[in-house]
Amino acid sequence: MIANVVASLRQHPELAVFLTLALAFLLGRVRLGSFKLGNVVGTLLAGVLIGQLAIEVHPLVKIVFLDLFLFATGYKVGPQFFRRLKKNAVPQVSLTIVLCVTSLVATVVAAKVLGYDCGTAAGLLAGAFTESTVIGTAGDTISRLNLPDEKQRLLNNIPVAYAVSYLVGTGFVVWLLSSLAPRLLGVDLKVESQKLEAQMSARPTEQSGSRSGYREWDIRAYRLADVFANRRITDLENSFAPERAFIERIRRDSEFIDVTPDTVLQAPCDATVSTSRYHPQSYDRPIG
Numbered sequence: 001m002i003a004n005v006v007a008s009l010r011q012h013p014e015l016a017v018f019l020t021l022a023l024a025f026l027l028g029r030v031r032l033g034s035f036k037l038g039n040v041v042g043t044l045l046a047g048v049l050i051g052q053l054a055i056e057v058h059p060l061v062k063i064v065f066l067d068l069f070l071f072a073t074g075y076k077v078g079p080q081f082f083r084r085l086k087k088n089a090v091p092q093v094s095l096t097i098v099l100c101v102t103s104l105v106a107t108v109v110a111a112k113v114l115g116y117d118c119g120t121a122a123g124l125l126a127g128a129f130t131e132s133t134v135i136g137t138a139g140d141t142i143s144r145l146n147l148p149d150e151k152q153r154l155l156n157n158i159p160v161a162y163a164v165s166y167l168v169g170t171g172f173v174v175w176l177l178s179s180l181a182p183r184l185l186g187v188d189l190k191v192e193s194q195k196l197e198a199q200m201s202a203r204p205t206e207q208s209g210s211r212s213g214y215r216e217w218d219i220r221a222y223r224l225a226d227v228f229a230n231r232r233i234t235d236l237e238n239s240f241a242p243e244r245a246f247i248e249r250i251r252r253d254s255e256f257i258d259v260t261p262d263t264v265l266q267a268p269c270d271a272t273v274s275t276s277r278y279h280p281q282s283y284d285r286p287i288g
Contacts, residue, residue, distance in 0.1 A: 006053050016055045020046045041170065044163035051160070066136050073132065103129045116161075118142065119154030123161025128169040135162060221251075224265065234261040 009016040020043065028042030037045075085092055103125060111121035122138030125131065135158055142154050182189045228236055237245050249256050252266065 127165030
């Protein structure tokens with residue numbers, strides 16, 4: 001039966017693509033302690049597993065999917081990049097140059113020491129530093145080489161090395177930024193995060209004199225004046241004209257009652273509740 005499934009996948013590679021995506025979502029939910037693989041890592045691992053079945057996918061499909069991935073990444077990250085670039089362009093550009101040079105040097109040294117071919121080295125660079133664009137650049141470069149016997153093997157080594165090293169590259173960055181780097185710099189990450197939160201908080205302060213839109217509750221309640229006793233809900237809503245008001249519930253003693261436009265208010269006057277934002281000064285504020 002397994003042979004029949006493999007034969008079907010080889011005959012219809014589009015089924016293998018969708019099977020990879022389905023398996024990727026399952027693997028993406030796997031947790032290793034507090035670390036979750038995620039959909040990207042799950043897709044890479046699923047691709048490696050399904051790829052062991054020697055399923056041939058048309059090169060055009062590979063190019064289209066890679067271009068879609070790069071477009072989606074750029075569409076999401078691009079605006080953030082240029083917004084940040086306006087504020088501190090020089091440090092960001094300097095850091096980019098340093099990272100690119102050190103990444104390339106580290107990959108070349110590792111490939112020479114471990115005896116990797118250029119395809120595996122390119123996948124190592126792309127995965128370890130989570131730079132997916134390297135796949136397209138390296139694949140296009142290798143496809144132009146005059147190596148008819150080795151070309152396909154080198155191209156196949158790129159995604160394999162990328163998938164294996166991507167997980168390590170992502171996990172190491174998380175560990176570096178959350179644990180190792182703060183220790184090397186002598187920084188208490190929790191304390192510094194609290195300081196940054198207080199600095200960027202939108203809550204009002206005595207110094208700023210601003211008023212925050214933050215509200216602890218998402219309701220607003222009013223205690224009506226006796227003038228509204230024995231009047232309908234629709235009369236109460238129309239009394240706010242030209243402003244618009246919608247009364248959703250009323251409270252009689254300890255009971256909350258859903259209302260209709262013809263519901264009659266009783267004396268002592270009901271407290272009406274609407275789904276507006278709560279503010280301490282407006283709670284039980286008389287209306288009338």
